[in-house]
Amino acid sequence: MGTTQLESVPEPKYWHLRTVLSEALDSEFAVGQVLPNERDLAARFGVARATLRQALEQLELEGRLQRRRGVGTTVAPPRVGVAVGSAELGWPGAPGDAWQAEESDRATAPAAVAELLGIAKDEPVHIVRRTRVTGGQPVAADLVHIPASSVPDLTAIDAPAGPARARAVLRELRRTEFEGQDRSVELGSARADDARALDRLPGAPVLVVTTRYFGAGGTAAVSLATYRADTCRLTFGADGVEIHHTPERQAS
């Protein structure tokens, strides 16, 4: 309703296109439906394919679209609410914590993690790789870093490589008294290994959740979890309450 023409400050084409497509998605498309291919869409809107792609990228970032090479572009379902708060209080690997331990290795922690742990940057740590699956889809991958100093008996672990050993390491960590935790969330981009685990391309946007676990008078472990930003909404329920709905758009 109104004159959308004659903009004193004309908005970029790709941004306008994003808006038009977004409205079309709301009114004319169902979840899972495939869109026309990029070349057709670009022609239909009279723009170059690169410009059309810029609009699609925005919508994918907002979780509205899903694109797969060789397949096409489909309308994405609402984002999945993933509990990161109350459901995970306690040591990593506690029973029923939604994560699946995959593998464990000994290596030197990255400098940033070493600093969080308060250890020398060349001190070896145990690294447990875990994945988190919701609704059949992988939503997150993480690495739990445990300094050898905080779980001395750990050196005795010699379970066969694979999930068994990973679980054993976490079980050993739980012998220490749990004294609290601490979290931060920031935007990042998936590295090659994370991208593979999350079924995305390198550079895909992810939400990086850094958790510090306190015990035995210091930082006993640090977990770096990377969640798919396109499909996930991280929920922090202060009262065990869950958010039901997807706030898909802010105020106009």
Add this chain to the structure above:
Amino acid sequence: MGTTQLESVPEPKYWHLRTVLSEALDSEFAVGQVLPNERDLAARFGVARATLRQALEQLELEGRLQRRRGVGTTVAPPRVGVAVGSAELGWPGAPGDAWQAEESDRATAPAAVAELLGIAKDEPVHIVRRTRVTGGQPVAADLVHIPASSVPDLTAIDAPAGPARARAVLRELRRTEFEGQDRSVELGSARADDARALDRLPGAPVLVVTTRYFGAGGTAAVSLATYRADTCRLTFGADGVEIHHTPERQAS
């Protein structure tokens, strides 16, 4: 250490460029330093400017770079830790809550917010606009949605438009007993108004924090806060502990 050549699955140029630039930033650049301009950098690496820009975009998304039109590209400082957890328990607008109320209006809430509030989608609500500043820089903008039904006396408020009225509305909300809250974090892109408030371009990546405030037996208010994803790290301190360092990179 080893033969980095002969990749069976060659990584994209822009991704390799990102890595090279990232390492250069670590070793050869100081925070605030300006990089050569995009045309020079592209020529130096023997790629098209668009490809170079793709690499810069990644690094900006990761908070490593800051680009300003007409000025140049500079090395960004580490992300600012912004407390979103314990420091904000209680009603919005409680004394010393880091937010600054700017304005208040009566309008109909967006459909998604109406659903969170459990009201009809055409029922008018009070919308309080707030901003959050840290270290002299705007880091977040939000809109607090308060249904008229949850604060009946609110209709009597007739303070002069502006911060005074906004504060008055929040003060009125605090008369209700506070029964808890609930949060979720997801990735979004800044709309025109948010972009302006955050000193960014439309479409800039933001972290959208949706908070439900419970009181009087239901959802008394919903806040939609958008944080600059490039400069912010949201912290949730379970024990009042603050995360000091920037986890700039995950395990290799």
Add this chain to the structure above:
DNA sequence: CAGTGGTCTAGACCACTTG
């Protein structure tokens, strides 16, 4: 004004999935 990043184009080729 000159110099910067932001937008846009038209085309090419590649990697991947599916029939």
Add this chain to the structure above:
DNA sequence: AAGTGGTCTAGACCACTGT
């Protein structure tokens, strides 16, 4: 093999910032 999205190019022009 055909069709899809992903990458890359070389160039143009625009919007904004400083001097």
